[in-house]
Amino acid sequence: MELNFAPPAEVSELAHLVSDFIRTKVVPYEKDARWTSHGPTDELRVELNELARQAGVFAPHAPKEYGGRAIGQVARAFVFEAAGYSMLGPAAIHCAAPDEGNIHLLAHVARPDQREHFLKPLAEGRQRSCFLMTEPGGGAGSDPGMLQTTARLDGNEWVINGRKWLITGADGAGFAIIMAKNEGGAHDGHATLFLADLPDPAIRIERALDTIDSSFTGGHAEIEIKDLRLPSDAVLGEVGKGFRYAQVRLAPARLSHCMRWLGSAVRAQEIATGYARSRKAFGKTLGEHEGVSFMLADNHMDIHQARLSILHTAWLLDKGERASTESSMSKVVCSEAIARVADRSMQILGGLGMTRDTVVERIFRDTRAFRIYDGPSEVHRWALGARIVSGKL
Amino acid sequence: MELNFAPPAEVSELAHLVSDFIRTKVVPYEKDARWTSHGPTDELRVELNELARQAGVFAPHAPKEYGGRAIGQVARAFVFEAAGYSMLGPAAIHCAAPDEGNIHLLAHVARPDQREHFLKPLAEGRQRSCFLMTEPGGGAGSDPGMLQTTARLDGNEWVINGRKWLITGADGAGFAIIMAKNEGGAHDGHATLFLADLPDPAIRIERALDTIDSSFTGGHAEIEIKDLRLPSDAVLGEVGKGFRYAQVRLAPARLSHCMRWLGSAVRAQEIATGYARSRKAFGKTLGEHEGVSFMLADNHMDIHQARLSILHTAWLLDKGERASTESSMSKVVCSEAIARVADRSMQILGGLGMTRDTVVERIFRDTRAFRIYDGPSEVHRWALGARIVSGKL
Amino acid sequence: MELNFAPPAEVSELAHLVSDFIRTKVVPYEKDARWTSHGPTDELRVELNELARQAGVFAPHAPKEYGGRAIGQVARAFVFEAAGYSMLGPAAIHCAAPDEGNIHLLAHVARPDQREHFLKPLAEGRQRSCFLMTEPGGGAGSDPGMLQTTARLDGNEWVINGRKWLITGADGAGFAIIMAKNEGGAHDGHATLFLADLPDPAIRIERALDTIDSSFTGGHAEIEIKDLRLPSDAVLGEVGKGFRYAQVRLAPARLSHCMRWLGSAVRAQEIATGYARSRKAFGKTLGEHEGVSFMLADNHMDIHQARLSILHTAWLLDKGERASTESSMSKVVCSEAIARVADRSMQILGGLGMTRDTVVERIFRDTRAFRIYDGPSEVHRWALGARIVSGKL
C-alpha cells in the first residue's frame, strides 16, 4: 500500500458539510452576548446543537447506536478542524472537551447499564458531563500521582472526599466522572474512577474560576466533594485502574484538542490575511510589507506542520496503537504552533488585534491555555526526553 | 567621569518608598471588584490616589509648581518600575498612560493659560486626560500620516470631524488632546493638536472596546467627533506641528511604558519563583526541575537586560538627546522581553497560571498588548532597519 | 483509500539495506584523510561507489535502463535519509547533489543522443556533473532573473561568456549544464540550458572556494567561461526555456537535500544521545539533566516533523503535482529544523562538539549552509507570503 495523505471521499464530504455549517450558521453567533467570559451558556449551546442536528453534523464521533457516525481519529482530524474554525463550533456539533473525551472513555469502559444511563444522553447531546481529576493546593495535576481525593468503602457504599478545580463544564453538567484514590481495601493507594449524577449536594461548585480562556460551556469550576456517597457499582471499569483509564482517555483527548484548535489557527490566519490585504501603512498594504507577509508565511507553515502531525498520530490511533509518544509530540507541536499562529495574527492586526472586534483576541487567549491543558509542554518534553535517554525511543 | 549604573541616593530612597507603598497598600486592592475588565474604576483610582498622597509618593514626575518632584527619566526608571509591581500601581501614584505622557507634553508645549486650565488639575490628579490620535477603519495608527480627522477654520472657530478609537482613558477624562489634519489654510494637510474640555456633546464615546488588557482607568473607547467647535486658541503649540509634538511626547512615553511593565515582569517572576519553590511534581519541587529553573533564569536575564536598556535610554533623554532610535529599541527589547517573562511565568504556574487567582494572568494579557502599543515591534524594526541601511545609524 | 504513512515493503527493505551499508561500510571511512575540506576526493568516492555496487545499493533512483531502480520520491525519502546518516553516504550511493538533480533533469528533458552521451555515464556513476547557474558579483542567485552569462548564436555555434561560482562538483566533473541568457535572436533575454563536456579550456576553474561545508565531491568552484563555443545542438531542451527546466529540476532537488540532511540530523541526535547517556556532570549523567533531555526531545520532534513534511511533498510529486509551494515549505521547515538539531547536538556534546572527533561538527557546518542552498529561507518566506497575500494559496 502506498503512502496517502488524502482523506476518503466520505470524510472530505463530511468535513465540507461541517465547514459550511460553521461558516454560515455558527459564525454569526460569535457576537451573541450568551458567549460569556465563562464560555457559551447552555442556552446558546442548545440552540446551536439544534442547528447542527438540522444540518446533519451533530456529534459524528458518537457511537452509531446513539445516532452518531462513530468516525475514527483520521476522520475526526478533518471534521474537528472544520468545527474549530469557530470557537463556538465544537460546542455546536458537540465535539468539545470534556464531553468528546468522556464519550470515548465511556464507550470503551462503561457497563451496559452505565452506557444507557450516562453515555446515551451524553452522546445524544441531552446532557453534558465533566471529568474531575485536577486538584488545587498541591494535589493531582500534571503528576496524577499526587491525587489527594479519597474513596473508601463504607459497607455497600463508597464515600468520597476531596477538592477539585479547573473542572471544565462542571456548571450545568448532568454527571461527573470522578477520580479518587482508594483508601483501604485491596487497592489501597490506587486510583479509581466513579460515575456520579449531578447535581448532588455533596458535590458543591464553590466558584467559577476566572480564566484566560472563554470557549468551554460551563467554564471551569472549583468543587468541594464532601462525604459523597455512591453505590458500590458506581465504579467506572475496575477498581484501582483509574490511571489506566485516564490514559485511554488522554491520548485521543489531547489529539482532538489539537484538531479543534488547529481550526482556530486557520481562522486567525484567514482574518489576518484579509486584514493584511486591505489595511495600508506607509504607502502600501500590510501584506506588501515583508515584515507582515513573512508572518503569514510562517503561519501557513505552522498550520501545515501541525496538521501533518495530527494526521500521523490519528492514523496510528486508528490502527489500534497507543501512540502515547506521538500524541504527546502532537500536543507539544500543535499547541506551540497554534499559539504562534494566534500570536502573529494578533500582531498583524495591530490595535484591532487587541480588541474583541475580531475573534483573534479570544483565539489568542484560548490557545495560550492550550499550552498548559493536558500537560504543559514541559511535562511532555520531560517524558519524551526520558524515553530517549533510557533507550525506549 | 566614570561609568555608573547606580542611582543617586535620593532616587533609591524614593523608589523604595514607592515599592513599600505598592506592596503594602496597593497589592491588597488587586482583588477589589472595582478592577474591571475595562480597568480600575475612577472611584478605585481616587481612593488609591489618596493613599499615595498620604504616603508621599503621588505623581513624583509632575512639575514642582503642581506639587510634584519633577524627577527625570533615570529617576522615573527606578520609581515607575517600583510602581509597576502592581498593575494598579501606576494609576495609584498617577504615573499611568496617557496622563503621564500628556503631562510631559503639556509641560513642554502649553501656553500659561493652558497650563493653568489643563495641566494643573491633571498634574495634581484632579482630573484625567486622553490623547485622540488613533483612528479606526484605515486611519491613523502606526502610520500617523494616514490621519483622517479634519480641522478647518470657520471664522474664529475650528471645526473638527472624525472618528477615533483605542482612546485610552477617554471615559471619565476631563479633557482631550485631539490630533487632526488641517483642511485648507496655510497648513493644509498638516497635523495640529487641539485641547478640548470633556465631556462635550460633539465628542461622543460610542462604546468601550473589549480588549485583551485591563489595567487602564477608563479603558479604551471608540469616539465620534462630529462638528466639534473650538475657539481658535484651542490649538496646543503651533498650527501644523502636530506630528512634531507627538514625537516630543512619544519617546519618553514609550519608555515609561517599559518602566512600568518591567515592574509587572518583576512581579510575575516573584510569583512564579514562589510557586516553583513550593509546588511539587514527580518527586521534587518544580524549581528543582531544570525545565522550570531554566525559565526562571531566562526571566532573570530578560528583566536585567530590559532594565539596562531602559536606563541607557533614560540617561540619554536626561542629557537632552532625542534618543528616538534608543527609545525605539528599548520599546522592542522591553516589550518582547517582558512578554516572554509573563509567558514563562504563566507556564510555570500551570493550571493556576490560567486563572485570575494570581495577577500573572492579567500581566500576561497586558504585556501582550504592550507589543502593539506605541508602534508594534514590526514598525520599530522597519524604521530601525531603514536607518541602518541608509547609513544614518 | 485510507491515509497511510507506512512505506511499501520493498521501500522499507531497500532503506534498511542502505542503512546497513552506510553503518557498516561507509561510516568507517569518515576518518579517511581523503575527506578534505573540499569534500571527499574522487578517489574516495569511486572506492565507496564500488562498495555500494557490491552491496546492491548504488543509485537506486537512476533510470532502470542504466541499472537503477527508478524509485520515486516517497521511496527516495526513506532511502536518501538512510544514506544521509553518513555525510559520505550520498556520494557513496551516488545520490548526492548536483548529480541526483541532474540525472532527474536529463531524464526528463534530454534528447536520446544526449541521454546516451551525458546521462548514461552519469547515471552509471562513471562520471560526475555540475550545474552552472549561480554567478558572482551581483548575477544570478536566488533571483535567477539577474543572469549575466550570455549565449549568442554565431553561425552554427553558440558562443557563451560569463562567470559562475559556488558551482558544486565542478572540479572533476565530466560535463556541465550551463544556464545562459540568449543575446539576440528570437529568444533574446530568455534563459537557455546548454550541455558541455568537461574539461574544456574555455571553462576555466579559477579557484576552489573555501566554504563552511565540506561534504560535496569536488567542492564548490569559481569558473570563468570565456568564448566557449558549442554546437547548435548543445542546447538541453528548447531554446529560451532555461528557467522552466530549472524549475523542473528544483522542486525535487531541494526535497532530496531535505531527505539526505535529515539523515545527518538523525546521526547527530544519535551521537548526542549516546553522549548524554554516559557523560556525567554535577552528580548525574547529562541525560538526567532536563536542560539536556529537553534538547533531545526537541531534536526528536524536529526530526519527526521534518520527515512528515518531506513525505507529504514526496507524495504530491509522485502523484505528478508540481508541489512548488510544498517543496518550498519543506525546504524551509527541514533546513531550519535540521540546523536546530545539529546545533543542539553540538551544544550537548560541549567541548567535544567543537571538535572533529565526532561528525557532528561537520554536520553542523553543512546544515548551516543548507539554510542558504537552493534559496535562503527568506526567499521562500517571501514567495510563500506573496502567494498568500495575493490569494493564490
Add this chain to the structure above:
Amino acid sequence: MELNFAPPAEVSELAHLVSDFIRTKVVPYEKDARWTSHGPTDELRVELNELARQAGVFAPHAPKEYGGRAIGQVARAFVFEAAGYSMLGPAAIHCAAPDEGNIHLLAHVARPDQREHFLKPLAEGRQRSCFLMTEPGGGAGSDPGMLQTTARLDGNEWVINGRKWLITGADGAGFAIIMAKNEGGAHDGHATLFLADLPDPAIRIERALDTIDSSFTGGHAEIEIKDLRLPSDAVLGEVGKGFRYAQVRLAPARLSHCMRWLGSAVRAQEIATGYARSRKAFGKTLGEHEGVSFMLADNHMDIHQARLSILHTAWLLDKGERASTESSMSKVVCSEAIARVADRSMQILGGLGMTRDTVVERIFRDTRAFRIYDGPSEVHRWALGARIVSGKL
C-alpha cells in the same frame, strides 16, 4: 553621582587608537595564509605584535611595570571590542585568551619570583601561555569537580599525571598553568595550580584538535602529562586553592571573551550591511527588503544589549565585586546574541556568506564555539536558576 554610560575621554581615545590600528593594519592580514585552521601562526602573531607596539596599542591591560597601562574592566570593554573587530586583533594587541586571563591570574596570585619568571615575559608578549584544566574522557569540564589529573608530593617534588584537552594555545606556549587534584597530604582531593615551563618532555602535545573555530594562536591541543616532576615551589598561590583561583580568573576571563567577540559581531553587521546596501534581488537592494532589514535591526539591538550587559558587569568588577552572577549572565546573553548576529549576517550574505571570501564565515564558526567555551549556556542557566530557586538571588 549620576548614572553614566559614557567612557572617560582617555578610554575613548585608546579605543579609537585601537580601532584605527585594527582597521588599517590588522584587517589587511586577514587574507594571510599564516592564518590557518589552527589559528594564526606565531610568526604572524609576532609580526602583528610588532605593529601593535609601533602603534602604541600593545597589551594595554598588562601591568604598568611590564609596559602596560593596567586598564580596568570598563576600559577593556571598549578597547577589547575595538580589537575584536578583526578576529586577528586580540592576538595582535595581545589581549587574546588564554594569555589575557593568565596575566590577570598571575598578577593577582603569583609570587615575586614567579612574576619575574612567568608573568613578565608573558605580559611583554615575549612568550605565550596556556591553562591546563579541561580533560578528555569524562574528566574536568564544565564540572571542575570531575578533575582526574593528580599531583602528589614525592619528597621535594610534585609528580603530576593526567590528560588534558582543548588546551588553547599549548602549541608554542612558553609555560603552562596546570590544575591537578592533590593525592595524599593535607589537601587530599583538593585542586592545586602549578606553573611549568614549556616545552617539557613530560608534557606531550599528542595532537592539534580539529575544531570549528580558528582564531586562537596555537589552536587547541590534547596533552598527556606523564610523571611531570616540578619543584615544591612550582605551586601557584596556595596548595588546595585551585578552584578558588580558577574562579578569580574566570569571571573577568569570560567577560573579556564577550568584549572581543562583540567586536566580531560589529564586524559581521558592518559586512552584512554593506552587502545589503549594494546587492540587488527581485528589483531592489536586499536592504530594501524588510526580510533583510529586520535582520539588520535585530543585529543592531543584539549588539547594543550585549554591550550594555558587558559594561554593567565590567563596572561591578571595577568596583571590586565578584560579580559572578552578572558575568555568568553576560556570558549567556552575549554569546547567544553574538551568535545570532553572526548567523543573521551569514544569512544576509547568502552564497557569499558560506564562503571564506568574507570573515563572516570564520566569525560564525568562532562564535558558535563561544556558546560552549567557559561553560555552555546550559551550565550558566542551571547555576542561575538554582540561585533564584534557593533565594540567593
